[in-house]
Amino acid sequence: xxxxxxxxxxxxxxxxxxxxxxxxxxxxxxxxxxxxxxxxxxxxxxxxxxxxxxxxxxxxxxxxxxxxxxxxxxxxxxxxxxxxxxxxxxxxxxxxxxxxxxxxxxxxxxxxxxxxxxxxxxxxxxxxxxxxxxxxxx
Amino acid sequence: xxxxxxxxxxxxxxxxxxxxxxxxxxxxxxxxxxxxxxxxxxxxxxxxxxxxxxxxxxxxxxxxxxxxxxxxxxxxxxxxxxxxxxxx
Numbered sequence: 001x002x003x004x005x006x007x008x009x010x011x012x013x014x015x016x017x018x019x020x021x022x023x024x025x026x027x028x029x030x031x032x033x034x035x036x037x038x039x040x041x042x043x044x045x046x047x048x049x050x051x052x053x054x055x056x057x058x059x060x061x062x063x064x065x066x067x068x069x070x071x072x073x074x075x076x077x078x079x080x081x082x083x084x085x086x087x088x089x090x091x092x093x094x095x096x097x098x099x100x101x102x103x104x105x106x107x108x109x110x111x112x113x114x115x116x117x118x119x120x121x122x123x124x125x126x127x128x129x130x131x132x133x134x135x136x137x138x
Numbered sequence: 139x140x141x142x143x144x145x146x147x148x149x150x151x152x153x154x155x156x157x158x159x160x161x162x163x164x165x166x167x168x169x170x171x172x173x174x175x176x177x178x179x180x181x182x183x184x185x186x187x188x189x190x191x192x193x194x195x196x197x198x199x200x201x202x203x204x205x206x207x208x209x210x211x212x213x214x215x216x217x218x219x220x221x222x223x224x225x226x
Contacts, residue, residue: 001221008219015212016221017198020181023226028173031166033226040226050203056225057201064221067198067207075209078194080183081222089193089218093210096217098187111219118217 001108005064007122008115012088016064018053019076022083046071086111 005014023030024042033039043049046068053068069075076082084102087095088111097114099107116122139147161171187194195210212218 004219011216013212013216013218014221015209015218016223017196017209019222019224021224021226022178027177028170030226038226046199047203050199050201052225053201065212066201067209068201069196069198075196075198075222076181078196079187079220079222080185082181082183082224083178084221084223085185086222087187087193087220089213089220091214091217093193093213095187095189095191095193098185098189101182101185102223115217115219 001111002063004108004112004115007112008119011119012115014064015067016062017067017069017075017079017081018049018056019069019081019083020073021052088114 021027021040021042023033025039026041029039040052040055041048043052049068049071053066056062057066067075069081073082079085079087080101084106086097086099086106086108088097090096097111099105099110158168158171161174162168165171165174193210193213195208197206197208199206209220
């Protein structure tokens with residue numbers, strides 16, 4: 001997703017929305033997260049959510065603009081977002097692309113295809129971001 | 139119990155066992171199946187937004203932990219790619 005951001009950030013806006021954790025230590029933890037030392041309990045307060053979001057951005061050097069869902073999970077519920085999902089909203093505020101539910105139907109390449117169809121293929125080569133393989137939000 | 143009922147019950151049990159074994163294989167272990175049912179299924183939604191629907195507005199907290207903004211404040215100029223996710 002970071003590579004797509006670098007390729008199209010001049011032509012489209014981007015926003016990452018942090019929603020409730022998918023595999024926290026006190027729920028369905030994944031071995032891969034233990035291996036990568038990504039171990040957090042499910043936040044019970046907004047401050048805890050902010051702390052994890054900050055960790056993510058700092059550790060992954062994640063460049064996309066960022067917002068955090070509230071503790072009522074309003075964004076998650078409105079967009080059926082959990083555990084991860086992608087959308088494109090057009091200039092009129094309408095859904096132009098609605099991705100499938102992650103992780104199996106989370107497909108950044110579909111977003112790239114939408115952007116390519118709209119703006120043409122990426123022109124710049126973006127090898128400058130080491131965080132291209134960011135965990136979690138890809 | 140009639141022979142038909144026994145067969146029906148037996149088949150259903152066999153299907154349940156096969157489904158559980160299949161899920162265990164997919165999820166990693168029988169324990170993962172329990173966690174998936176307990177913690178993942180209640181939060182998974184197929185998604186009701188369709189192409190052309192108005193994008194719902196939601197209030198979000200900025201990364202600084204104090205300022206809020208609305209998702210729809212970010213639309214209207216260029217197309218907006220929205221990435222929902224978490225760290226784990």
